[in-house]
Amino acid sequence: MSPRKARAMLGWAYLLPYASLFVLFVLVPIVVAAYLAVMQFDLTSPKSAGFVAFRNFADAWRDEYLQRAFVVTAKFAAMMVPSLVVVAFALALGLNAMPRGRNAVRAMVFLPTMFTVAVTGILWQWFYNLEFGLFNFVLKNLGLAPVPWLSDKNIAMPSIVLMSLWWTSGGTAVILLAGLQNIPRMFHEAASLDGADGWRGFWSVTFPLLRPVVLFVVVTNLIGAFQFFPQAQLLTGGGPELATRGVVQYIYETAFNGYRLGYAAAMSWMLAAVVAVFGFLQFWLMRKEAS
Amino acid sequence: MRIRQALNGLLATILAILLVRSGWIGAVRGRTQTEISFWNGFTGPDGRVMLELIRRFNRENPDLRVSMQRIAWATYYNKLMVAAVNGRGPHVFVIHASTLPRMNRAGFLEPADFLFGPGGVPEQDFEPLVLRTTEFGGRRVGVPLDIHPQGLYCNTDMLREAGIVDERGRPKPPTNREEFLRAAALMMRPRGSPSPDRYGFALTHWQNNYQSVFPQFGGRYLDERGDADLDNPGNVEALEFLGSLRTEKRLIPPPDNQLGWIGFRQKKVGMVFDGVYMLGDLKRLEGLNYVGAPMPVLGHKPGTMADSHILCMRKGLTERERDGVARFIRFLSENSLDWAEAGQVPARRSVRNTDRFRSMQVQYAFSRQIPYMVYPPRIVPLFEMGLEINLAVERVIRGRMGAKESLRIADENAQKAIDRDRAESQAPGGSR
Amino acid sequence: MKGRWVLLVAMFAVGLLFVAPMVLMVLTSFKPEAEVLNPESAIPKHWTLQNYLDVLNWSEEAPFVRWLMNSVLVSSSVTFLVLVLSSLAAFGITRVRVPGGGAFFYLVVASMMVPGLLFLVPVYFILNSLRLLDTPAALILPAAGGGFGVFLLTQFMKSLPKAIEEAALIDGCSWLGVYYHVSLPLCAPAMATLGVLTFIGSWNDFVGPLVYLDSIQNYTLPVGIALYQASYYTEYGRTLATSAMATAPLLLIFAIFQKQIVESMSSTGLKD
CATH class of the missing domain: 3.40.190.10 (Periplasmic binding protein-like II)
Incomplete structure (x- = not known):
């Protein structure tokens, strides 16, 4: 055996353990999902399963519920990502400016990130409950009218965003804080000398230097927002009047309540296409940033 | 180096837990018993009553061992469906009368006509309206356990x-x-x-x-x-x-x-x-x-x-499993007065006509609606x-x-x- | 400076806001049922352990200790496998420089773009044909096939100089020896990040166990709590007690490894 060949064999021996799992649990599923998407595959009518080419996609394109679900998901992303960036930035700047006690507060705001979805849902259901919830109890004691946190079409989504902010902004703040601390002191000193303090200093010096980190935060959270489901599942079940039923929940229900696996797979691919657009955007922007 | 220590620590944790688990698993297997798996969605207090009934059945039938699996109703049907379609389903399970059409067409339900009649449950003890929910193309696919109006x-x-x-x-x-x-x-x-x-x-x-x-x-x-x-x-x-x-x-x-x-x-x-x-x-x-x-x-x-909880069985059981399931279904049906305590109306008229059932205030009051109740x-x-x-x-x-x-x-x-x-x-x- | 102190106090107040829900959860779980829904005072008037005792006594319905063990088993196994397999793969790609390794790397990265939802049903079929459903392996193996570890470690190894490894090779060390004695220690920071993120991710995984497990005895904590909540949603006291118990191990880990965890998180944003 030539040394080159031997080295190739050796290399693949290192790759093999991972690669086998990768093929089995990533590549094969992708192929299966592609196959399902062009099939009519209803568990409730096994006899009529069969190839339907792109009919699932055509149906999905016309599916009003899917359109509504995309609007809901987009709405969540549009509310969540900007507010997350603002809140996390405020936290990071505050933490960065703290003379002492920074690590303690950093740990405090990071803590909710450790909570599992189920516990988070249990807690916030209790807070948001219309009649017996904590928030409305406080409002009532202040002499204010109770707020229908989860049962009003226009308030339910902001309520979910608020919970998500509590849950995730600490993690994002920590990322931004690390970015801030990576900025060499001399930049701030130079800005100070130029009289660019405070707000102006932030916009003219800090923010541009943090561009790559902010970009990362925005794009990963945008991709995450398109997977919107567990938060709504736990708090509202998609209601009121489907106002919080996003794409992922609709697909999940189609697959696991309606048992229409082929149709669900087709819709998943449509969601994947949207997510991929953001993924490539990230890739492209980062490349551009790097060069 | 610390990273390698960490890896070893993880490995030790995994092995320790595996050891404890194998102890748990090894302890329960009996040899001559026929294992019957029973799935339902009774995750609340009703599950405790059902568990008690199963303990009694297992005591009275030493050749069988029924084990119950409870899954929250929200995910119960999709688990049952996918498991059964893949041939992995439980032997006997509960299906709501309203969900039967869906499960029936998926094609994993065993016809249950043989459960009625001598040696089984008496057909005339059930409301025709309730029995009808279990009939597809002239065959029955289950035995009604209760009615819940x-x-x-x-x-x-x-x-x-x-x-x-x-x-x-x-x-x-x-x-x-x-x-x-x-x-x-x-x-x-x-x-x-x-x-x-x-x-x-x-x-x-x-x-x-x-x-x-x-x-x-x-x-x-x-x-x-x-x-x-x-x-x-x-x-x-x-x-x-x-x-x-x-x-x-x-x-x-x-x-x-x-x-x-x-x-x-x-x-x-x-x-x-x-x-x-x-x-x-x-x-x-x-x-x-x-x-x-x-x-x-x-x-x-x-x-x-x-609606009703219907007891159904999966296709493709062995003779011994089929027999065991039949005995289990008959047992639950005959003891549905105990089940009624959990907040149910028994499907069988003879059980509802007992003094004990009449003394269950809520259940009895609700059961008075049977003549005019409507199924989905x-x-x-x-x-x-x-x-x-x-x-x-x-x-x-x-x-x-x-x-x-x-x-x-x-x-x-x-x-x-x-x-x-x-x-x-x-x-x-x-x-x- | 006065402004600095105002900032300090303000930030601590904000921090408390983030911690408050957890504190309330713990305090309320010590309240008797009658007091739970009357939140006049956050601190219980009558302290009681009843909620915890109730949960632990119903081990047949909610085998809490089993769930905890399962969670530890699954998360440890996933973390162990991801660390070992990913580092081996990254070593093969960057150090042995196997032909086709680069293409494989891009395949892995590209696969990370596909939403997890798409995998649910196909992976179910695969696990079913392997007879692995309703076992811990159903949660461990698919998670170990994820691409994030390979992505992170390959990027990290690429940025390290190869000189030490090459010297070791020339000294007669075998490739495996180089991996174990040289590359692993060099990768320690990235491995720590990866380990922490993987462990937390696996611990909090909800959809996987929901779809791939049937038996209550095999549940992990998140689905266990969800089951408990679905069955006893009207009993906040007990639900909060289960939640508190489920969160406690993670808080313990957080208390011990706070620095590493926070730093792992922050370093995800800084990678090239």
């Missing part, structure tokens, strides 16, 4: 306080529309306030509430051809009535998740409609005094919605239709739309689901 729960202290009592001073649940509206208004505190502390009535699961009411107005789900008929005059009238409780009469709180039931538990709501199965949740409460009663007649005739329609896309009904009710009780318009939309969408299912069950890409 929707009915009225009343807080007796609140009734008494509001002066709603009979001639002997006992709290008197309302029986008709006038009494119902009067009771709802009288129990409100403070009366006529825009945000009262206590309500006379609240909706619980509004879809079920509505489906329990519309049969009273002559409403229905399907027309004679099996097409959706959700916007018939009876349905519209029923939904208009429910909607008016909130929008015009201001008698009930705004609809919110589970609000009505939690309120009833907290003594902040005087009356609710819910299933007999919710009784288990009340039994564990101290200091709440309540009675069950048939649904008041809000429309033109008595009526309510009901026997169609495969029931989940889709249910969602449309749910949305239609929600739009109306939130005051966003009139009942007629709202039900028309639901009817249209439900019909689409029915048409699609008809086409797709014939052939892939069936014409539409």
Whole structure:
């Protein structure tokens, strides 16, 4: 055996353990999902399963519920990502400016990130409950009218965003804080000398230097927002009047309540296409940033 | 180096737990017993009663070992379906009568006719209406265990306080529309306030509430051809009535998740409609005094919605497993009086005709609705239709739309689901 | 400076806001049922352990200790496998420089774009044909096939100089020896990040166990709590007690490894 060949064999021996799992649990599923998407595959009518080419996609394109679900998901992303960036930035700047006690507060705001979805849902259901919830109890004691946190079409989504902010902004703040601390002191000193303090200093010096980190935060959270489901599942079940039923929940229900696996797979691919657009955007922007 | 220590530590943890687990698993296996797996969604207090019954069965039948698996109803059916379709399903399991059409067409249910008759359960002991839910193409696919109608729960202290009592001073649940509206208004505190502390009535699961009411107005789900008929005059009238409780009469709180039931538990709501199965949740409460009663007649005739737990078995069992399952089903059926304690009405007439059942106040009161109860329609896309009904009710009780318009939309969408299912069950890409 | 102190106090107040829900959860779980829904005072008037005792006594319905063990088993196994397999793969790609390794790397990265939802049903079928459903392996193996570890470690190894490894090779060390004695220690910071993120991700995984497990005895904590909540949603006291118990191990880990965890998180944003 030539040394080159031997080295190739050796290399693949290192790759093999991972690669086998990768093929089995990533590549094969992708192929299966592609196959399902062009099939009519209803568990409730096994006899009529069969190839339907792109009919699932055509149906999905016309599916009003899917359109509504995309609007809901987009709405969540549009509310969540900007507010997350603002809140996390405020936290990071505050933490960065703290003379002492920074690590303690950093740990405090990071803590909710450790909570599992189920516990988070249990807690916030209790807070948001219309009649017996904590928030409305406080409002009532202040002499204010109770707020229908989860049962009003226009308030339910902001309520979910608020919970998500509590849950995730600490993690994002920590990322931004690390970015801030990576900025060499001399930049701030130079800005100070130029009289660019405070707000102006932030916009003219800090923010541009943090561009790559902010970009990362925005794009990963945008991709995450398109997977919107567990938060709504736990708090509202998609209601009121489907106002919080996003794409992922609709697909999940189609697959696991309606048992229409082929149709669900087709819709998943449509969601994947949207997510991929953001993924490539990230890739492209980062490349551009790097060069 | 620390990273390698960390890896070793992880490995040690894994091995330690595996060791403990293998101890657990090794301990339970018996050798000569036939293992029977039984799945259901009884994750609440009803599960404890069922577990007790299974322990007894296992004691009385040393050659069998039934093990029960409880899965929350929300995910139960998709787990059962995928498992069974993949040949991995349990031997015996519970399916709601309303879900049977869907599960039956998936093709994993074993015909259960042999369970009836001598050596099995007596056919004539069941209501024909209930038996019919298990019949497909002339064959039965299961044995009904119980009947769970929707009915009225009343807080007796609140009734008494509001002066709603009979001639002997006992709290008197309302029986008709006038009494119902009067009771709802009288129990409100403070009366006529825009945000009262206590309500006379609240909706619980509004879809079920509505489906329990519309049969009273002559409403229905399907027309004679099996097409959706959700916007018939009876349905519209029923939904208009429910909607008016909130929008015009201001008698009930705004609809919110589970609000009505939690309120009833907290003594902040005087009356609710819910299933007999919710009784288990009340039994564990101290200091709440309540009675069950048939649904008041809000429309033109008595009526309510009901469903049943049906015991079914999977295709492809061995002879011994089949025999074991048959004995187990017969055991549960014969002992359904114990099951009734958990908050159920037994499917068997002979069990309901016992003094012990008559002394179960709520169960007995709810069982009086059997002559006129209505089961959901026997169609495969029931989940889709249910969602449309749910949305239609929600739009109306939130005051966003009139009942007629709202039900028309639901009817249209439900019909689409029915048409699609008809086409797709014939052939892939069936014409539409 | 006065402004600095105002900032300090303000930030601590904000921090408390983030911690408050957890504190409330713990305090309320010590309240008797009657007090739970009357939140006049956050601190219980009558302290009681009843909620915890109730949960632990119903081990047949909610085998809490089993769930905890399962969670530890699954999360540890996933973390172990991801660390070992990913580092081996990254070593093969960057150090042995196997032909086709670069293409494989891009395949892995591209696969990370596909939403997890798409995998649910196909992976179910695969696990079913392998007879692995309803076992811990159903949660461990698919998670170990995820691409994030390979992505992170390959990027990290690429940025390290190869000189030490090459010297070791020339000294007669075998490739495996180089991996174990040289590359692993060099990768320690990235491995720590990866380990922490993987462990937390696996611990909090909800959809996987929901779809791939049937038996209550095999549940992990998140689905266990969800089951408990679905069954006893009306009993906040007990639900909160289960939640508190489920969160406690993670808080313990957080208390011990706070620095590493926070730094792992922050370093995800800084990678090239």
